[in-house]
Amino acid sequence: MQLCLLVSVSTAAAPLEMFCRRSLSRMWSLPRRGVSSSHREMSRWKRTESVQTPEEKPRILITEWQMFPNLYLLEVIVNNGITWLVHYSALLSAVGEANVALARKINITGLHNVFDLSLENCLRLFVPSTIGAFGPSSPRDPAPDLCIQRPRTIYGVSKVHGELMGEYLHHKYGLDFRCLRYPGVISVNTTPGGGTTDYAVQIFHDALSTGQHECYLRPDTRLPMMHISDCHRATVEFMQTSECQLSLRTYNIAAMSFTPEEVAQEIRKHLPHLKVTYKTDSVRQTIADSWPVRFDDTNARRDWGWEPTFGLEKLVTDMLQSVRIKRTNEGLPVS
């Protein structure tokens, strides 16, 4: 097991900060927002175990790897007074289809380890879900929080399983389980990890290096997307929300939806030479065609004030600037 990180997180007047080396959680530098003591008071989960004062700091463990040897993790949790687990480990949609057995192990067995740890140690638990938790029989435009979910990937099946198990454990044992369904997340720091939305990251790197991008999806494939900083902020704000405000345990969050052609057009406003060709990959196209084209995040907006700050125009400007800086710092050519 590799432990991605241990973070001490402050409460009340201080910022909630998490740092991690890789993945979605790689760089968390989070907005300041006080954590009220009320969520602690409202939590059946913690209230039964111990009374925590507002001065005490939530301490967050972010997992990137699992198959935890139980003793060692337990040690980490106890010795560091961990109060929250944020569980990010997963094989994404396309790579999961290429290795179903491994995806099952990581995404389902690994998650069960995390549920057990959370229950045994009275930890609060955040697990991300995804647009991939929906399937061809779900309403696609927009997909609401509660509807038919019959995904056709092992990734989607494992995520629905996680949503349902978490909610079950919440209702049965009071586990403070929280889950956000992320759109495709776009970040300069994350190397595409085998997802169906990877093109939306790769296109920026290609635009600034060769000026050419070969897209594996059709030009008109519309999917929900989100800038990494909105994703991080949503996660933190959701974790900080008082339990009494939550009418659900699993929420959609949305920011924008675009097609490959639309993002390419927006990039061309900065880099007119960008050339995009299309060579459809049938596995990823089939997956994309089964996912929502838009997310309905009305409940997140109403219950805990979710609001994105990045639309397509701002996302493209930010990504081009960030990729340019990253390539320059790495000594790579920038066109």
Ligand SMILES: NC(=O)c1ccc[n+]([C@@H]2O[C@H](COP(=O)([O-])OP(=O)(O)OC[C@H]3O[C@@H](n4cnc5c(N)ncnc54)[C@H](O)[C@@H]3O)[C@@H](O)[C@H]2O)c1
């Ligand atoms: N990136 C997105 O667009 C997106 C969208 C929706 C939800 N999510 C969710 O966010 C989480 C992180 O996604 P990401 O984009 O950072 O993915 P990623 O592929 O970059 O990282 C996934 C994590 O899983 C771990 N992992 C990979 N292979 C493993 C293995 N063999 N054994 C154990 N652990 C392994 C990795 O260490 C990594 O930390 C996942 O749960 C994913 O479902 C991501």
Ligand SMILES: C[C@@H](O)[C@H](N)C(=O)O
């Ligand atoms: C959408 C998300 O879950 C991931 N980026 C994937 O494409 O698999």
